[in-house]
Amino acid sequence: MAEIQTIAVIGAGTMGRGIAYAAAVGGYRTILEDVAASVLEQALDWIAQSLEEAVARGKLTAEQKQQALARITTARAVEDACRTADLVIEAVPEDMELKIEIFTLLDRFARPGAIFASNTSSLSITEMAAVTCRPERCVGMHFFNPVPKMRLLEIVRALETSDATIAACVEVGRRMGKEVVIVRESPGFITSRINALIGNEAFRMLEEGIASARDIDTACKLGLNHPMGPFELVDLVGLDVRLSILEYLHKTLGERFRPSPLLVQYVKAGRLGRKAGRGVYDYRDTATETARKAESG
């Protein structure tokens, strides 16, 4: 298999921009695609800030930062982004219909030898691969939020993924500075399956009045050495994202993944996490405070 030199990332949301950061730092020509110009603009700002933070922390030199920035270009359509790519990583929302639409376009417009990866956190890569003429070149590459700080890359082998495709993606992960694990396709892979269960159990405990959200978080951080409590984490990931993973795992793996009614209610109320200003915790005061400070210079 030819060496991977150019990576296209489809979708410039939280995960897409993080993956583009890792690709550029890993030395790849990187094309970041999104249909919305404003999202691309915010993504480039975020990448520049993250590179700056990496320099401040001594992870990159100022020269490496400049080189990484120079490797990134943008595109506004999947057809344009994928044409010259050796590897395309899609990071669009967790909706199978949308992913199938993207894989269909990729198969039509990308080079015959290009590999297609999905950053899905639980859905079937085999189902996406089935709409292409190259199922042996389709694979899962599951990154974690925040991508620059998280060391894992979970590589998912779908029904027909070839050994050569896995080897090429392992090498990409290594150059991005990630530790790689390989998992056979199964709903939720390793990480989402375990994480969904922990997060759901935390909501059940809250619902049962066993302890406050703060105390459940503190217990997990100080008693189990988790870097964040389950509620801090779900506010970062998004309650809607967590709920959709749980619904899929409930459908595919059974009763033990039935979403907690309290989580369902929070999502109905629009309490989706940090991105909405309110999830399990309330961030609205912090946002107002940040805005006030910015205004007063």
Ligand code: CAA
């Ligand atoms: N580039 C490179 N490295 C960077 C960096 C950057 N821009 N910014 C920070 N780092 C490095 C730091 O130098 C530090 O490295 P060392 O340990 O070598 O010093 C490391 O990243 C951690 O940085 P911080 O000190 O800022 O981080 P922290 O200690 O406050 O931890 C955290 C922050 C990593 C987010 C931690 O709280 C954590 O691990 N939380 C859990 C996050 C998690 O579980 N994410 C997965 C969510 S699930 C998901 O994403 C998938 C899904 O399917 C939904």
